[in-house]
Amino acid sequence: MSTALPPVTPPFDAPSAPAGRDGSVDWDAVRADFPLLLREVHGKPLIYFDNANTGQKPAPVIEAVDGFYRRQNANVSRAVHQLGTEATDAYEGTRGKLARFLNVRSDELVLCSGTTFALNLVAYSWALPRLKAGDTILVSRMEHHANIVPWQLIAERTGATVRVAEILEDGTLDLDALRRAMTSDVKLLALTHVSNVLGTVNPVREICREARKRGIVTVIDGSQAVPHRRVDIAAIGCDFYAFTGHKMCGPTGTGALWARREHLQAMPPFLGGGEMIKEVSFEKTVYNDPPHRFEAGTPNIAGFVGLGAAVDYLDRLGLDHVERREAELLAHLTEALQQIDGLRIFGTAPDKAAVVSFLIEGAHAHDLATLLDLEGVAIRSGQHCAHPLLQFYGVAATCRASPAFYNTHAEIDAFVAALRRVRTLLG
Template sequence: MSMPQPDAPETMRQDVDWARVREDFPLLGRTVHGKSLVYLDSANTGQKPAAVIEAVDDFYRRHNANVSRAVHALGSEATEAYEGVRGKLARFLNVRADELVLCSGTTFAINLVAYSWALPRLQAGDTILVSRMEHHANIVPWQLVAQRTGATIRVAEIREDGTLDLDALRTAMTPDVKLLAVTHVSNVLGTVNPVREICREARRRGITTVVDGSQAVPHRAVDVAAIGCDFYAFTGHKMCGPTGTGALWARRELLATMPPFLGGGEMIREVSFEGTVFNDPPQKFEAGTPNIAGFIGLGAAVDYLQGIGMAHVEAREAELLAHLTGALDALDGVRIFGRAPEKAAVVSFLVEGAHAHDLATLLDLEGVAVRSGQHCAHPLLQFYGVAATCRASLAFYNTHAEIDAFVAALEKVRRLLG
């Protein structure tokens, strides 16, 4: 491994050797259609360093057993490692470990809040406030709750530059609003929302807050305690970890009052046909055998990111974003969606006269992987009056040379389509 030690104080670290960091990612060395791969789809899923791949492999080769069920050596090893990841994630986010529910990712986490917190509490006359820029995972669960309770969905609108209209948001926080759902970072626009300020305003009004942190946790230091929200959800596969991993953080007092979302093993303390005594949170919400190997890999991903330092990650990606934005701005006929002053390394764009899917398909033939479509954000694209966009999303393992290769490929594709 080329990383500094995970517990090294960030202020003591020297500049990161990004070329060596890149070597830690085996997939980035492959070719596609005979061309060197340029992977610009990290907002969709992040690539995995060798340390993560090896951690998963090592678990299956040497420690594979179920957790919290066996007293034999393998069972104890698996349980200790699995619960150790909960502790790592808690320290990574500055929260208590017993407030962190391990689950398959943000979609599951938000649905857990919807069915276990919102469904028993909301009623006709209540309002759920949701921002225009939300991923479907932070829209659809609330629509389902609204249909079953009679609550109403209200939309917090955005400005043309992709920023949230904070004045309108405050105005929308009327006494009937019981829940506010907002993304920390937009997966389409890259907009970094001032979630600490938003949650403070909501708390003053007695509004419960749910923050989608999927696009924040992989790219910047996140202090959930400082944000002051009630629920915070994130996904492991976007932060260099395996798919099928993630977590929901929730205030302990909320978890204590929420009924279980799923029933089965691990979430119980005692079962009889007369009734069941449930486990304490967070285990109360973790029914069944979890993705043990995946979480072992996620723990390795946390170690890896901390080894680099999240401040270094954020600074590197800001540098790459400036390069990419400047290069696209220099091209005629390219429209970029989202110009927020504080923005993550995501650029959604269109080229005049070209369909997003055609662009992405032809770019793929040049070895460049970008996403095309509506990015699970139909209401947001409707705001801009477009059916689809291309999205180039960067991570710290990308390079300036890759950005130049992407721009050259884009110019070639434009000529083909012109």
């Protein structure tokens, strides 16, 4: 007698679904989906404002990962037995969910460990075989190191040059200068969709259109965009788009690279091993078709099952609701911080995302963050993997508060009150 197994991703009735006729959301019910937010730190209720670093995980994601290990754990694409089939279906199911979520074809999505891996894949598999001395890689001042260092490594090996597209004081891209910088020697433009330090939302659709007119290949870092706003990659019109799962309510060690099909077909493998091949002999190896050509070895299967659950969660919640909620929280946070004497906010672009980097005159960023931690407040301090950007502003480090949709207005008030107390302690 056989017993039917429950599905890999447990069904759930998301309390985050719009509740009223006006499309309102019960944000208290949404917050209750995130178990970690219930804990205390140093005897104080946790206020987690480090979402630009990593996002928290709702119960359905945690249950999906746990459920996979309890009921379906097996390797993918290697076995004909029932568990192997279920694992493969779940893994490939996440690829399909991501494709629908981002409006792309599933066979153009390479599943990988995150944005850093994805950008290095483009660097070594697309750029390294093509760039040469005299070519230029154009990179904006506001990039995360993951969208700077790979291009420097490629430039060292090919003789190409890395050129910087500068920003304005408010944290917006200097678009006129950017257009002038798109000269005939530029072969690749690497740009963040949303800055992890400034919250600036770059007009990537318009920029990619200008780059395409000039034959420039575009690589977009979507790490800070995909979790917080609706992203339609097809409408953006880029050549490559990278993002990370752990910032969008999914497990760590997950993410993906989207690439135009013609690029994937022309790119050699980045890593060699199992799954990325069709046939191997000592005389010749025939590589698999994209995207599996770039997915050597056993992937983070449970992680991607969890990422699929995260996509389901965000999809049911609605990215439009997420964006509006975070805009409200950002407005409240910004207004409250501006009332603190001696506080400077870095990045004041219009329509920015919910990221606020700041300093208080006379206080070191690490001291502020350490004392805030004792108040139960988790924020980021340091250079945020964006050294060139902080050099532009002439500071060694900043604090960064980044609320997410599951945070509350009451937490903002508590954070600002704690910040005032901490400031008093620092004199």
